[in-house]
Amino acid sequence: MIYFTADTHFFDEHLTHDLHFANRDFLTTREMNETIVENWNRVVTDKDVVYHLGDIAQTASNHVGHQQVLEILERLNGQLVLIKGNHDPRALFKYLDRHQTPLTTEKPKFVFHDVGLILKFDHHQFFLTHYPLMLGISVNSVNLHGHIHHYAVNSQTNINVGVDTPEDAYLTVKNRPFGQPFSQAEIMEMVTNKKIDFQKRK
Template identity: 30%
Template structure:
């Protein structure tokens, strides 16, 4: 049975991610080493039949051909939620479904006691639809700079050893995080 994994901010082909001027420069010598390491980590975490929701910034400042050459190396059926760097390039790649800006995702993975609804966006939200009815919020964009809460979490590769993450691991990290702010 396929699992659902989530990720964001791979930034394939984006050389500036390695710059010491970045708030959190990535620890790779070259963009090729970066991209190869992320592909290896991805394929170690994701099986070929798994579903992957990529929450934006798949690739940037590289050619369509280069981004597509990375994409075909990745396991799973990949969906894209558009990030700020996906306008143009990300929109032109082939995905498992239409590119969207936000998406309510329902996950029922093997071993999970119940189906979980997730509000997925590239950007962190203070509140989201169904927040007070059990939906959890997952996002990217912040590269780990926004602390997790018991209901909201960054799923970007910077936070998860460069790889997509399962809902079980997300729930485990959320359980150890502080509660969210009071209802608005």
């Protein structure tokens, strides 16, 4: 299976009590980190692929900081396809690439993209980026993105897949575990229900 997430911001002390920009309230970054790891591994297996659309962590951009990020990412199940966010230094990607170990499937643990990529499934074309894109009038094209935390783009062609997204309200299942990546089926449900919501507004 494939999954999608963004803006985990591991180790980011500024977000543990920031209810204005990010919808999370933890006593410590350790509590936040462990919650994400536990809820992630509850659904993702090492045979799955998770597209992480940027802002992985907030640590010092040095060996110690990069090692912290490596250690927590190695605890996450699945292959991680990492798209660079504004808080992801290029040096971190180089460090992860040098120190990664193959999965049991013999695939690399980490795959890297600086800007984004295009993915096609369920008769849709998905533009995977960190920053939201404005696609304009399009047919079956959707931008999956992060960056804006608990905000949503006022367009039916944009879906925020970050851990703080308000767009999980488009899902039938409410109160999803914090930090759990969105499955392909959940993405399609969000796309469909956001489109219906916008049609009702006309």
